[in-house]
Amino acid sequence: MFFSIPTAKDILNCSFIHTSRKKTNIEKIKSEYFYPSSEKEIALLSQEVNEDASIETLIQIFNHHSVVIILDKNNDPIGSIAASQMIEYLHNSYNQLKAFYDTVIQTTDASVTVIDSDEHVCTWTGGAEKIFSVKKEEIIGQPITRFFDSNKLEILQTLHKGKSILRHHHQPRSDLFVLINSNPVYFNNRIIGAVVSETDVTNQVVLNEKLFNMSTEVHRLEQEVAKYKDFVDPFTTIKGKSAAIQKTIQLARKVCSVKSTVLILGESGVGKEVFAKAIHEASEKPKAPFISINCGAIPASLFESELFGYERGAFSGADQKGKKGKIELARGGTLFLDEIGEMPLEMQVKLLRVLQERKYYRIGGEKEIDVDFRVIAATNRDLKGLMNEGKFREDLYYRLNVVSLHIPPLRERREDIIELTHHFLNTFSISYSRPIHEFPKDIMLELLHYDWPGNIRELRNIAERLIVFATDGLIKQDYLPFSTTNTSFDTNQEPVSSASLEAHGETILTLQTEMNRFEKGLIKRALKIVNGNKLECARQLGITRATLYNRMNRLNLS
Known part of the structure; x- marks a missing residue:
């Protein structure tokens, strides 16, 4: 039995050729077969071939000759094969191959189905009997469409379109989940059949749901236990094991032992505020205030009152009771100045004075107020470039830049993408009560190859998007808003602005509204399909x- 293509010598030495006449003289071999034939007849009935000749060559020779004489590398005869012996060899080879095939089919626990080009079932394993409750004797030789709906047969897609399927989830019954692999059978460059294997993964799906429920309970218990712990390392909220992020974390830990001003640099979405809160929690008392102010979100005319507060009656429209400013609210804690590069130039002078003297006045106030707070500033702008343009004060820059931390963008710490993705998926899976059965490798490869201009904030939003769309517990590549392999988009296309959306009557809805819309459309389409x-x-x-019924009532579907 050969699993590779045999040569003439292999066939001659095979145990199947029981009557092989191994002669050492060509004339003796010829006389054995052809005596008393003439030389002309012998030439017509025999053919000499080298021992390395393939089985295809031998078959072509037997179309015209009765005997093949095998020659070694020195052109000396080592034996002969007659047409009847060749038939015996092929017959035995077929029977041995069939014996191996039958044994493999009987040994496998999986459901394996083989159909021919006419859609007739050729193979039906015991695993298929268990999954589909159809006996082998009933289905072998019958059209597969006689037993199953053709629209639900993946094997027909493989047979007629040559479509291969790898690890595709399928639910043939409400209580059954299977994993499908399917391939076409090619012979002489045409499809002559198809093979599909289906593995019952119901137990894995059930166990996964149980594991999800247990993970949810463990997460809840961890939160409860955390309430009774004296100390929790705040830097554990920062995910990532890459050398770049770990170096930044180590520098941040060193800052926690003193109250120096910290300047955090990094692109938008890298987690500057997360670092600021971790430094605050690691260095301040448990109930110390953390006051955040976004310097780019407050109009210049209101910035001074927001920062310093005002006394009652300080200006028209002011609160009669007065108002504390952000600096006063941060007393004994931390004032986080986010997007410090956006602070109006005139306010930079006043902030510098507060940082130097640790004293200030409310608007309209006459009493000097002492301050005791730590300043952590953050920006995604190039402050040195702004200094050169005259948009940021040099003295304020050096006052803030006592200790600087640079947070690397996500594209420079790609090894952290896997951990961050699983963290966000787990968080939203628990939040939305949607267990995920599997996260395909091709989607993770897309995430690893993407450049992440929005950094961790963008990754978090995409993880939430995947959970929102995965209503059946399966995450699909279509749910990604980008493709690292798609180069067909127009790079010169202008981005759509909010004004453009409003002009076309489009508005941004809440996440829950969008989810309800999607779910309602899904149910309506499903009801239409099943009449x-x-x-x-x-x-x-x-x-x-x-x-x-409960979901239809909630979505007002009659």
């Missing part, structure tokens, strides 16, 4: 009929 049969609709969606 309004709610029991069948629930089965196809993988939920109970009671759950379907």
Whole structure:
């Protein structure tokens, strides 16, 4: 039995050729077969070949000759094969191959189905009998469409379109989950059949749901235990094991032992405020205030009152009781100045004075107020470039830049993408009560190859998007808003502005509203496919009929 293409010598030495006449003289070999034939007849009935000749060569020779004489590398005869012996060899080879094939099919626990070009079932394993409750004797030799709906047969897609399927999830029944692999059978460059294997993964899905529920409970218990701990390292909230982020964390830890001013630099979305809060929590008392102010979000005319506060009656429209400023609210804690590069130039002078003297006045006030707070500033702008343009004061820059921390962008710490993705997916999966059965490798490769201009904030939003769309517990590549392999987009296209959206009547809705819209459309489409049969609709969606009715009532679907 050969699993590789045999040569003439292999066939001659095979145990199948029981009557092989191994002669050492060509004339003796010829006389054995052809005596008393003439030389002309012998030439017509025999053919000499080298021992390395392939089986295809031998078959072509047997179309015209009765005997093949095998020659070694020195052109000396080592034996002969007659047409009857060749038939015996091929017959035995076929029977041995069939014996191996039958044994493999009997040994596998998986469901394996083989159909020919006419869609007739050729192979049906015991695993297929268990999954589909159809006996081998009933289905072998019959069209597969006689037993199953052709629209639900992945194997027909493989047979007619040559479509291969790898690890595709399928739910043939409400209580059954299978994993499908399928390939076409090619012979002489045409498809002559198809093979599909289906592995029952119901137990894994059930265990995954149980694990999800246990993870949810463990997460809840961890939160409860954390309430009774005396100390929790605030830097554990910063995810990532890359050398770049770990170096930044180590520098931040060193800052916690003193109250020096810290300047955090990094692109938008890298987690500057997360670092600021970690430094604050690690260095201040448990109830110390953390006051954040976004310097780019407050109009210049209101900035001074927001920062310093005002006395009652300080200006027209002021609160009669007066108002404390952000600096006063941060007393004994931390004042976080986010986007410090956006602070109006005139306010930079006043902030510098507060940082130098640790004293200030409210607007309209006459009493000098002492301050005791730590300043942490952050920006995604190039402060040195702003200094050269005259948009940021040099003295304020050096006052803030006592200790600087640079947070690397996500594209420079790609090894952290996997941990961050699983962290966000787990968080939103628990939040939305949507267990995920599997996260495909091709989607993770897309995330790893993407450049992440929005950094961790963008990754978090995409993780939430994937959970929102994965209503069946399966995350698909179509849910990604980008593709690292798609180069067909127009790079010169202008981005759509808010004004443009409003002009076309489009508005941004809340996440829950968008989810309800999506779910309502999904249920309506499913009901249309099954002609309004709610029991069948629930089965196809993988939920109970009671759950379907509850969701239809909530979404006002009659």
